[in-house]
Amino acid sequence: MIVSMLYKVARRLLSFPKVLLRRDTAKEAELLVLRHENTVLRRHLAGPVRYEPEDRFWLAALSSLIPRHRWRAVFPVTPGTLLAWHRRLIAAKWDYSTRRTRTGRPPTRAALKNLVLRLARENAGWGHKRIQGELARLGHPIAASTVWEILRTAGIDPAPRRIGPTWREFLRAQGEGIIAVDFFHLDTVLGQRLYALAFLEHGTRRLHIAGVTAHPTRRLHIAGVTAHPTRDWVVQQARNVAADLDRRTESLRFLLRDRDGKYGQSFDAVFEAEEMEILKSAPRVPRMNAHCERVIGSIRREVPDRVLIMNEAHARHVLAAYQQHYNEHRPHRARNQLPPDAHEQTTAVDDLESRRLLRTRVLGGVINEYRYAA
Known part of the structure; x- marks a missing residue:
């Protein structure tokens, strides 16, 4: 719009000599055109000639002072090109696209869309209206239909009662009340296969290896x-x-196990007598008992893979030592780097040089425990 106005003003100013002075201004205009052409050529000595927008503006304005039959001889471009420049400059006057206002709702910000999807993922029972209400409470006014559209675009059902919780969500929600059990095996130096039964409390990460408890306060149970x-x-x-x-059965509500035939009804009855419900994982789906599978992998990597097991008695001794280390010293990310039997976070140490670090060797140095001297 501004270019069009400047072009119109330039044409009017250039026409003043022709109207007021009544002299032959065509020759003067030709000289101006030739001078400008010379300027353009000098600017492009090292390459092809290109006319910038200001060049087109000036040449198109001077064209009004020169008779049309002289355009081919005076201007460095064809008359058709010159007229095309003139049409574009005039057309810009009637171009209102830059002044158009957007109609309809403004686009939803990406951060707000991400917040809608997060609320939907973390709250499976919330519908689009419930999510809209929570967003309004947080200070994000948004229409329920917009929330509905965001969820539909992301492939999430906007209605409540979406697909039920996954096993990960269920285990996390019920973690304080679940104890999981699973078998794992060890091979002796002579190739004999031994079996142990491990129990893991999800909430505290206490590991129980039943039958090898060497300390009355141990929380990792590996059952014999x-x-x-x-x-x-x-x-x-x-x-x-x-x-x-017995001291913690009030908080434990579920026993999670697989469908191994060795368990049987008598095994379940022991825990049902403590008012615990038996949860059975699907066949050949170890991820449904992922916590127990993870701790069994830790046991294998940290002990049997690094110690030659001689016999059953040696296996019980090794597992008892590891059980004590696991419950009383080994840090766990799920518990903010605290061992299962610890309840207070260790205070930060600032002066490292003044403190003496002590090492305790477990199983002859296969596992090391570190503490600062008192």
Whole structure:
């Protein structure tokens, strides 16, 4: 719009000599055109000639002072090009696209869309109206239909009662009341396979290896070691662990196990007597008992893979030492780097040079524990 106005003013100013002075201004205009052409050529000595917008503006304005039959001889471009420049400059006067106002709703900010999707993921039972209400409470006014559209675009059902919680969400929500159990095996130096039964409390990450408890306050239970895990043996280990859990059975509500035939009804009855419900994972889906699988992997990497197991007695000794280390010293990310039996965060140490660091060797140095001297 501004270019069009300047072009119109320039044409009027250039026409004044022709109207007022009544002299031959065509020759003067030709000289101006030639001078400008010379300026353009000098500017492009090293390359092809290109006319900038200001060049087109000036040449188009001077064209009004020169007869049209002289354009081909005077101007460095064809008359058609010159007229095209003139048409574009005039057309700019009637271009209102820059002044158009956007109609309809303003676009939703990306940060607000991400917040809508986060609320939907973290609250499976919330519909689009419930999410809209929560956003309004947080100071984000947004229409319920907009929330609905955001969820639909992301492939999420805007209605409440979406697909139920995943196993990860369920285990996290019920973590304080779940104890999981699973078998794992060890191989002796002579190739004999031994089996152990591990229990893990989800809330505290306490590990119980039943039958190898060497300390009355231990929280990691690995239920005995045997080469022949029969149903009777499994039931007896369950009784041993249940007796150690008596002080905390009020908070434990579920026992999570797989469908191994060694458990049986007698095994379940031991924990049902403590008012615990039995949860069975789907066949061949170890991820449904992921916490227990993870701790069994830690046991294998940190002990059997680095120690030669001689026999059952040696296996019980090794697992008992690891159980004590796991519950009383080993840090856990799920507990803010605290071991299961710790309840207070360690105070920060500023002066490292004045403190003496002590090392305790577990299993002959296979595992090291570090503490500062008092």
